[in-house]
Amino acid sequence: MTMPVTTPAELDERYGRTGSKRVPWIVGGALAVAVVGVAGWMTVRSAMDDVxxxxxxxxxxxxxxxxxxxxxxxxxxxxxxxxxxxxxxxxxxxxxxxxxxxxxxxxxxxxxxxxxxxxxxxxxxxxxxxxx
Missing domain, CATH: 2.60.40 (Immunoglobulin-like)
Known part of the structure; x- marks a missing residue:
């Protein structure tokens, strides 16, 4: 009896390792880093002008x-x-x-x-x- 051969593409699909599902997470992470960076700079800049x-x-x-x-x-x-x-x-x-x-x-x-x-x-x- 021969077992069917599973291809790497089938394994990726079965376990959710396709590249298209990671793109939203990468974009969302980059946006979050940008927002935190801008908010941090605004806080520092405001503190620099305190009297x-x-x-x-x-x-x-x-x-x-x-x-x-x-x-x-x-x-x-x-x-x-x-x-x-x-x-x-x-x-x-x-x-x-x-x-x-x-x-x-x-x-x-x-x-x-x-x-x-x-x-x-x-x-x-x-x-x-x-x-x-």
């Missing part, structure tokens, strides 16, 4: 101005803009201004800004800073 702010104090000069002292940690050689605010006892904004700092080789810098107010301020702070 950290530390308020170090404020002084109410009179009912028309307050001085705010603060430090920023920002990327080197990039312009930075900040919004400095004065608030009253109910946390209402009674004065604010946008300040622009030119690029610097220093990573951390300290500033003191006087903000004009329309009423007596009870505090001063930096609302936000960003890389320009």
């Amino acid at each position: 950290d702010i530390t308020g170090t104090g404020y002084r109410v000069i009179d009912e028309h101005s307050v001085t705010v002292d603060f430090q920023i940690t920002a990327p080197r050689d990039r312009d930075v803009h900040c919004i400095v605010e004065a608030q009253d006892e109910e946390f209402g904004v009674v004065g604010w201004k946008v300040v622009e700092y030119p690029a610097s080789a220093d990573h951390a810098r300290a500033f003191s800004e006087t903000v004009p107010t329309v009423a007596l301020a009870t505090t001063g702070l930096v609302n936000s800073c960003w890389v320009a």
Whole structure:
């Protein structure tokens, strides 16, 4: 009695080893790697532009101005803009201004800004800073 001979093509078909079934997996894997790479770069790039702010104090000069002292940690050689605010006892904004700092080789810098107010301020702070 002779046994039928199974060809390699028949074995590939029987056990799912055809090339056409692997193509979607290869394409899907390549797309997944690309998406993860782009998302990773966007996260790194966003973190590179972060500006950290530390308020170090404020002084109410009179009912028309307050001085705010603060430090920023920002990327080197990039312009930075900040919004400095004065608030009253109910946390209402009674004065604010946008300040622009030119690029610097220093990573951390300290500033003191006087903000004009329309009423007596009870505090001063930096609302936000960003890389320009």
